Amino acid sequence: MVYCKGVGLMAAGISHRVYSIMPSPTMWIQDLVSMLKRSGRDYYSLHVGQPGIPPPREIVDRLSRILAERGGDISLYTYTSPRGVPELREAVAEDLASLGRAKPDPLGGVVITTGGIEGLFASIASVTDPGDPVGIVTPAYFHFYSILGLLGNRVVEISSYPDLFVTHDSWADLFSRVRAVIVANPDNPTGRTLDRDEARLLADLACDKRVYLIHDVAYSTLYYEASREWPENYCEEYVITVGTFSKDPGIPGWRLGFIASNEDLANAIAHAREATSYNAPVPSQILILEYLRGRYREKFLPKVIEEYRSRRDILSKAIEELLPNARFRKPGAGIFIYIDLSKYLKTSSDEWVRKIAIDSGVIAVPGTLFGSGGEKWVRFSFAWEPGERLWRAIEVIASKLRS
Ligand SMILES: Cc1ncc(COP(=O)(O)O)c(C=O)c1O
Incomplete structure (x- = not known):
């Protein structure tokens, strides 16, 4: 065992990649x-x-009935497309449109993932190479650091302390120094959201500087007074939406999320995620399809x-x-x-x-x-x-x- 700063005792033979996160x-x-x-x-x-x-009891009951009825059917157990079942992709595309995002192409532009973390992982892996700088705003959701560490990216931080606010100049500076930027909107831990000007600014910076914006919308339906804004609506080419069903309807352990983007990016992301979990769990895909299509969320x-x-x-x-x-x-x-x-x-x-x-x-x-x-x-x-x-x-x- 050797001592590694910030991590403690490090077992010989374990990669630096893992110990660096x-x-x-x-x-x-x-x-x-x-x-x-x-x-x-x-x-x-x-x-x-x-x-x-x-989550609503009715969708869990619905899932139980579907599993009981289709239990002898082999199609329940096979791999799905790495992009997810087509009906669910369609439901996610419609859902995003109902939340104000430009509707992505359901078949070409949506990929169902095994939770939001896999969506982030596959998105960053698709638009950066090891060593490429990726920008985040501090304080930042801690998994951004783990994912970037594992992928071998260099983290470039700008600070929103002490007012938890980012000036337009700081955004511009960040976009000029990196290959991709990750923004959680609403943010974890601050709850900050992008206003319309900021969403527009980020989109313009992404498109002008050809820097990918990874727009993490894990809390996209949990809004109280803030307005929901989508940089994707102003720059389709360089913005990737990463979402999850962990927070709504609240199935974090069942691991289901998605990405939405233009078709070229979605193809790359689908390809990258074949190397991680291949496809998202089938029961979770069925459950969320029922949740979205059966109007339970309403x-x-x-x-x-x-x-x-x-x-x-x-x-x-x-x-x-x-x-x-x-x-x-x-x-x-x-x-x-x-x-x-x-x-x-x-x-x-x-x-x-x-x-x-x-x-x-x-x-x-x-x-x-x-x-x-x-x-x-x-x-x-x-x-x-x-x-x-x-x-x-x-x-x-x-x-x-x-x-
Ligand atoms: C900002 C943010 N992004 C992504 C995630 C990951 O979500 P998932 O549980 O679907 O991997 C979380 C979870 O807490 C989060 O807070």
Whole structure:
């Protein structure tokens, strides 16, 4: 074993590629959760990046019936096209159009993936080579770093701290230095969304500079007041949409996502993903086809949005009232609030997150896991705990920070 900076002990013979990627942040947070579970104590899950509301029962029942009826049919078990079943591609294309994106060609321009992460992976692999610079805005979703590390890309960061805002000049500077840019919209961890001017600007920069924009829309239906904007509508050639069904209807463990782009890009991405999982799980494809085509979302999503909106309001109010020196932007979309606790924390955010979990059972995610600049920042999720428990969790934090 040798010691590798930032990673710890490294087993001889394991590739540098794997050891160069950031260890999954969920690992040490999961250790904290396991420790709290073992202790039998109550704890508050403000760290969770997945919905705490199950998908509509009717679609799961529908899937069970389909599996029972078709259980003896070999076609249920075979590989699908690496692009996914055609009906689902059509449903995804229609869905994107209903959300305001220019409708992609369902057969040529949509590829169903094994979750959003595979869509990101195959997209970046398709438009960059090892060593190529790829731009991201910090704080950034931690898997961007892992994917870029594994693909051997060079990460170029621009910072949105402290206001969590990116100027037009910074965007222009970023696009002039890289081969591709990844933007999550709505963003994880900040909840920031692109406004119309920004979407237009990013599209113009992508097309003018021939830089690929990977538009990660994992939270594309979880909008409260923000407006949903699509750079794809202004630059079809250089923008790739990467989506997932992990957050809506909330099936992260069933691994289903998609990409949408022009046909040339989609061909390359379909080709790249043949080397990773080949095709997405068939039961998940059936489930989502039912969800989109059977109009289940129309009944389900408004309730989910109302619930998340109310939780977001409660969490924001609790922070404003009980932690008045904390700074944050109330998000108009997504499931996270990203908060600057520098006026309160005497230790690093990592140390504080560990301590507040162990001492008081509140689990959060430290800002340091979202790239450089996150010291003293913390991410709270409102996807898992109901409103009254979110309020209580902030009370617990506030009383601890006062003592
Ligand atoms: C911004 C963002 N993109 C992509 C993903 C990946 O989603 P999936 O679970 O479908 O791989 C996530 C998941 O948390 C996310 O937050």
